Amino acid sequence: MKASPFFVFVGAFIVFIGISPAHAIENDRTAGHKRNDLDSQSAMEVVSGIEEYKQGEKIPAHFHHGIETIYVIQGTSVKTDSGETRQISTGAQIVNLRDVMHAGYIVTGDTSFKFYAVRIVDKGKPLFDSAKK
Numbered sequence: 001m002k003a004s005p006f007f008v009f010v011g012a013f014i015v016f017i018g019i020s021p022a023h024a025i026e027n028d029r030t031a032g033h034k035r036n037d038l039d040s041q042s043a044m045e046v047v048s049g050i051e052e053y054k055q056g057e058k059i060p061a062h063f064h065h066g067i068e069t070i071y072v073i074q075g076t077s078v079k080t081d082s083g084e085t086r087q088i089s090t091g092a093q094i095v096n097l098r099d100v101m102h103a104g105y106i107v108t109g110d111t112s113f114k115f116y117a118v119r120i121v122d123k124g125k126p127l128f129d130s131a132k133k
Contacts, residue, residue: 042123043122043123044066044120044121044122044123045120045121045122045123046118046119046120047118047119047121047127048116048117048118048119049116049117050073050114050115050116050117051114051115051117052074052112052113052114053107053112053113053114054107054112055076055107055108055109055110055111055112056106056107056108057106057107058105058106058107059078059103059104059105059106059107059113060103060104060130061081061101061102061103061104061130062101062102062103062104062128062129062130063096063098063099063100063101063102063128063129063130064096064098064099064119064121064127064128064129065098065099065121065122065125065126065129066098066119066120066121066122067095067096067097067098067119067120067121068094068095068096068117068118068119068121069093069094069095069096069117069118069119070092070093070094070095070096070115070116070117070118071091071092071093071115071116072088072089072090072091072092072093072094072113072114072115073090073114073115073116074090074111074112074113074114074115075087075088075089075090075091075092075109075111075113076088076107076108076109076110076111076112076113077107077108077109078105078106078107078108078109078113079105079106079108080104080105081104081105085108086105087109088113094115
């Protein structure tokens, strides 16, 4: 049985951010396991959702105050601000690191660009910014 690319992506993402479900369960079963949360207020938040950009729509160049991971549900062609045409494939997995500019293109393909994004970003800051300060 072949694993769905989506579930492979989610599993890899969990490992990437350092959370191991098996390890967490193991710790809960360990005799005498104790966790002492010093502060329940995290400086980060997780924002996830499905986004869709139709033909002709622009995704401006921007960056995030944290990490963004994307699983492409429906790929398409895009044209960059420099005029280069690129193909974004269905099933592609993209990771955009903190404070790294990305995107800056227009959807030019016959289909929409649709993706599931998970962002772990600084709480209290905008989800994205378009200009470095």
